[in-house]
Amino acid sequence: MSRQLLDRQLVDVQGRLIGKVDDVEFAIDPEGRPYLGTLLTGPGALGLRVGGRLGRMMALAAERFVTDRPMAPLRIPYPLVARIDSAVWLRVRAEELPAPPVEQWLRRHLIDRIPGAGRAGG
């Protein structure tokens, strides 16, 4: 089950791209059986899974853009998943989830300062 989910694209209810399933967390139910609890996405979680120097470098590069370190991944409780095909579709809209910190930082410091940032090219 987790193999089917890992590295899939996360998509919100309107088709916006949220990130990839970078890692998954299992939880234990009252009867002691493990179940899929949470999907994790973000450079921190991905860096840990990639491992090695490459993974650390990537996580460190992403952390340069945030103030609170280490960078916490975005946690998506599994019940928010609506369906799974070639992507993992969520029941919520992207705005209801915390915005990715790197995206926010780049928006504030770079992209929004360039004229025309609010207009789609088509």
Place this chain on the structure above:
Amino acid sequence: MRKLLAATLGILSAVGGFVDVGDLVAASQAGARFGMAHSWVLLLGVVAICAYAEMAGRIAAVTGRAVFDLIRERLGARVALLNLVASYVVTVVTLAAELGGVALAVRLATGVPYLIWVPVAGAAVWLVLWRMRFPVMERVFGLAGLALVVFAVALFWLPTDWAALGHSAVSGGQAGQGWGAYWFVAVALFASTVSPYEVFFFSSGGVEERWGTADLADARFSVLVGFPIGGFLALALIATATVVLRPAGLTVTGLEQVAHPVVLAFGGLGLAIAALAFFAVTFGAALETGLSAAYAAAQYFGWQWGKRVSPREATRFHTVLLVSVLLGVLLLLTAIDPVALTEYMLIISAVALPLTYLPILVVANDRTYLGDRVNGPWLNTLAAALLLVILAASIVAIPLAIGTRMGQ
């Protein structure tokens, strides 16, 4: 009528996606040094890009996912990250070579040194990527790129010995330059026809234009017509170089030599048309390579990407786009010779080819993605044979480059 128009536009996009600075340099060099002896390489390259672009387009239409998106699912996070790093480097070096081609084309038209045009070309490419409606630009550049047909026309205008030309296509060999140099040029020409960015771009474009299974026939049609037209234009470049440059003993050190045959045939008008065509194909390819670099990164990490959303909704995608264009400009501002850069670019592209093509073949056979639209046995046989050629080119590229000192 509307269907015909749509088909034409698709073909234009494919032509624009096919011919770039790599083809201009590699095809001209092949002709100038070995005559038509490399025609078979071009034919093989066109068959390969048609087969694999069809698969990538089918995957995009059926699953709604682009190539790099699936590369990570199939290869896992770590191997796909290494693939991303390699593909990104190759694509940015290609972008730099294309920007160099734009600058050289403008110099050909104006006489002003090319280095001055490098930042201008970079800024113009970025501006188009930032503001313009992309399908429009793609078609404009594809249409202007068709001006390369002037090379085919020149072939009829000049006193071409067609029998000798045809003869050298089937029985040409190393022509006294050594087999090492022959195979070096063959690998470069092959890499220029099957550049990985072409499939990244093609499949991402399909996802952005929301192809469904109903669009499959159209996508297949534009691939199977557009890429061969591009191949025909490249063949015309080889042929004119064979007829004009080779007897004169000229080697290709810049776009002047590439344009020389049409200048000989049509004078100043020929030069103007050639410069326009060079500008169109390199500028169009610069747009596509820039986008491809950003597509690959965004699709690996799962970021929002594409031209349908505003830049502020896809800031990481647009940041990678901006940084890639800047890197390309900086690479050229080291005053590296753009033609030499193109040759290096073709060799590292050749090395990286399997990184793109192997996963496409794997996914195109995966029923969990494609259902009953997986490859048929004939296409699989063809694709597997082509993959062997791709692997061979990838393995011999570096040894050949070192052994022949870049084809000397």
